[in-house]
Amino acid sequence: MDSYDADTDATPRGVRSPRDGHAPADRLRRGWAGAVAAGVVALVGGASALALARSPGVGLWWTVGAGATLGAEAALLRRALGDNRTSAEGPLLPTLGPANALTLVRGLAVAGVAGFLLLPPPSGALAWTPGLLYGTAVLLDQLDGRVARGPGRTTLLGARLDVAFDAIGLLVAPVLAVRYGQLPVWYLAVSAARYVFLAGLFLRRRRGRPIAPLPERPIRRVLAGVQMAVVSLALLPVLGPPTTTVLATAAMLPFLAQFARDWSAVTSRRAP
Template sequence: MALNITYEARLVQQEPAVGAGVQILLLALLGSVIGLGPAGWLTGLTFAIATWAVLSRALHRSQLRSFGPANRVTLGRATLVGGVTALVADSFESSPPVTLLVALTTVALLLDGVDGKVARRTGTSTALGARFDMEVDAFLILVLSVYVAMDLGPWVLLIGAMRYGFVAAARVAPWLNAPLPPSFARKTVAALQGICLLVAGSGLLPHTANLAVGALALGSLLWSFGRDVLWLWRTSRRVVEETPRSGTGDREVRELVTTR
């Protein structure tokens, strides 16, 4: 039994390495098609190595016995995001192939909801898979905001940086780490960010229209984050107020925070 577990663990650890290999193949393909420059190659390789290292460590800590089909879909999306990242990095040195960038981004966005459906249908939903999916989404939005900011201005960077700012703030204010209730509005706003940034970066609309699209994305994101932060703050205050009266211990307080 121990040998089987060890063998399964090794198989799981091979998945990130395969993903890194596919990422390098995609970079080689981009290099042959558009002549990817040094900045694009360096950024793409860095992304591939970082993804392999972080995912391998997460798999080791989670001790998953199977990588799962949903995580493979997410890993495929991460590979596309690596390609987009390389193209955006290359755009600082030369004019980017907008059509190719839009194509890779479109496929990555379309696959966004596929991994979740696969996980539910195959019964392979895991906390690691959900976190992996979220991090890939967040990084794609960050990269797209960098690309669009080159045309619309640095204010667009707020779209990509907001989630990371929230994570940083949670280190200072632990009450921001409490789980949020499911929200269709939050999911809609999150999906809207990628679509708006894709449209603004495609060059299909006039500059004024792109400004409006970017403003819509940022405004909706500010509303979504503001609503969630307010909910978390009210929940944390309610817990603090109820604790002295009920005499609950740390375990009970945590239950109050996570109860919806």
């Protein structure tokens, strides 16, 4: 998660423009529809498996949580399709590409984790599922960036989706771990940090206060990766409090300190 504000300064753009023509935009919308259809198929498959393994009620409640998250991700993708470009002035690319496809699979895994928010802590083999799903999302987070950089297909859309899906994962997974008693309740500050940051920027804009550009700091991705690793471990039935409490608290403090440092930077008196 390299930036907290990947989309707040960008004006939403449609996928049609005279420069692009209709063909790339139409292909891109069809790609979006195909991705949504694939997500729905995966959702139905997951719900059916849970219904058979446990009960129809379990499958239904899982579908509610997973479906709501998947719907939010699909809406986010649809809104950002106009950024499927390698640069702000570049042409609209007609396909999402392999890197964005991996990012969408990551979003699907996070949606699967969200499905467990409305269920009691699972037992038996099913107890491994939330942790494995989120762990898969974390691994794909490392992979999709490398895939994008390989063929030179790094897009503005990919950058936005990367930040947004990281944030959704760090919202959903810690809430689930806290609900299961695996992480302390104060760790939810990690889930709230980005949204508090964005809300603060929004209020400053509304008041006409200056905002400086967010400086590039590679440590952000490192700290975010540490949070993801800690949460993945907490969701697996291998460790519990007080070990997970100590790990989570130690990981949380530098993460929040970085947010405070970035807030100080963007609200500096030197802001333009």
